[in-house]
Amino acid sequence: KNTINILAIESSCDDTSAAVLQNDRVLANVIANQKVHAEYGGVVPELASRAHQQNIVPVIETALKRSGIDKSNLDGIAFTKGPGLLGSLLVGTSFAKSLSLGLKIPLIGVNHMQAHVLAHFIDDEEQKKPPFPFICLTISGGHTQILNVKGHFDFEILGETIDDAVGETFDKAAKIMGLPYPGGPFIDKLAAAGNPDRFSFPQPKTQNELDFSFSGLKTSVLYFLQKNQKENQNFIEENKEDICASLQKTIIDILMAKLKHASKVTGIEHIAIAGGVSANSGIRQALKNAEKDLGWTTYIPKFEYTTDNAAMIGIVGYFKYLDQNFSDQKIKAKARLSV
Numbered sequence: 001k002n003t004i005n006i007l008a009i010e011s012s013c014d015d016t017s018a019a020v021l022q023n024d025r026v027l028a029n030v031i032a033n034q035k036v037h038a039e040y041g042g043v044v045p046e047l048a049s050r051a052h053q054q055n056i057v058p059v060i061e062t063a064l065k066r067s068g069i070d071k072s073n074l075d076g077i078a079f080t081k082g083p084g085l086l087g088s089l090l091v092g093t094s095f096a097k098s099l100s101l102g103l104k105i106p107l108i109g110v111n112h113m114q115a116h117v118l119a120h121f122i123d124d125e126e127q128k129k130p131p132f133p134f135i136c137l138t139i140s141g142g143h144t145q146i147l148n149v150k151g152h153f154d155f156e157i158l159g160e161t162i163d164d165a166v167g168e169t170f171d172k173a174a175k176i177m178g179l180p181y182p183g184g185p186f187i188d189k190l191a192a193a194g195n196p197d198r199f200s201f202p203q204p205k206t207q208n209e210l211d212f213s214f215s216g217l218k219t220s221v222l223y224f225l226q227k228n229q230k231e232n233q234n235f236i237e238e239n240k241e242d243i244c245a246s247l248q249k250t251i252i253d254i255l256m257a258k259l260k261h262a263s264k265v266t267g268i269e270h271i272a273i274a275g276g277v278s279a280n281s282g283i284r285q286a287l288k289n290a291e292k293d294l295g296w297t298t299y300i301p302k303f304e305y306t307t308d309n310a311a312m313i314g315i316v317g318y319f320k321y322l323d324q325n326f327s328d329q330k331i332k333a334k335a336r337l338s339v
């Protein structure tokens with residue numbers, strides 16, 4: 001068979017998403033964001049799973065309709081088995097299981113972290129596919145990892161965060177500044193109008209040079225803002241662009257230093273970024289600059305495939321389908337799961 005149609009479902013956190021892929025091309029990728037969490041300043045797990053239950057049927061139906069593929073022409077159902085919020089994962093998992101049973105087609109469990117990386121292999125004019133081996137920096141709301149990717153399913157973890165994830169750092173700093181949740185995109189936007197050299201924040205040291213630590217940076221931002229607000233109640237309001245630009249620059253400097261080190265120790269100059277924070281315009285620019293300045297070939301995912309989406313689950317589903325690597329009905333959702 002030379003056309004494989006995969007329906008993919010992603011429900012690991014607060015986005016309900018469904019996609020239809022034909023081989024490595026995306027025919028439809030539908031994402032329903034959950035607005036309920038904004039007023040709490042973070043994801044509330046119970047509300048997330050309830051919203052997934054409400055969204056999942058319409059999201060899947062919309063994806064199928066947009067793709068033009070009839071249910072009867074699907075070859076497999078891919079879904080996120082972990083890592084993520086258990087209650088959220090369970091919604092996608094049970095739905096995928098029953099669809100696979102009902103349609104009598106293979107069920108394919110997908111690791112969400114592998115999917116962020118393998119999103120680079122979606123065939124799309126707006127991105128290019130890296131060759132093996134390549135370095136991938138996966139930066140999201142829950143994870144920060146630097147990988148040597150040797151094959152579609154062959155990952156070596158070179159380093160990871162020992163405390164907070166990069167996305168968490170963006171979101172927590174944004175919360176202190178009174179910005180909406182999730183704050184990453186707001187910091188990005190404000191940073192564009194600010195002076196990145198106005199304030200300086202500390203760059204943490206880690207024992208393994210390729211590990212990350214962001215909790216110290218988060219705390220220093222908190223103290224810095226508290227101290228200045230005490231002296232001038234309008235400090236944040238008057239300086240928010242410069243604060244965001246300076247914080248974003250600090251984070252990007254940390255990430256780029258790790259990538260340089262990873263490239264040096266492995267000798268690999270094909271460098272990719274993935275995950276929600278790879279939507280950040282500053283990190284995207286820094287990677288582009290590294291092509292000229294460092295001679296790297298860099299891989300920046302299409303914007304749509306950076307934050308959580310089912311298309312990335314679908315591409316992994318396609319590769320697993322080709323390997324006939326299927327799951328059975330006993331498969332369980334797992335909150336914790338390594339790449």
Ligand code: KG4
Nearest residue numbers: 140141142167182184188276277280307308
């Ligand atoms: O990959 P993702 O959608 O979910 C997880 O798997 O965690 O990543 C979400 C994270 C959030 O922390 C969000 O603030 C961050 O990605 N993010 C950004 C930007 N867009 C999303 N951070 C910085 N700049 C952005 N433009």
Ligand code: ZN
Nearest residue numbers: 140276307308
């Ligand atoms: Zn994610």
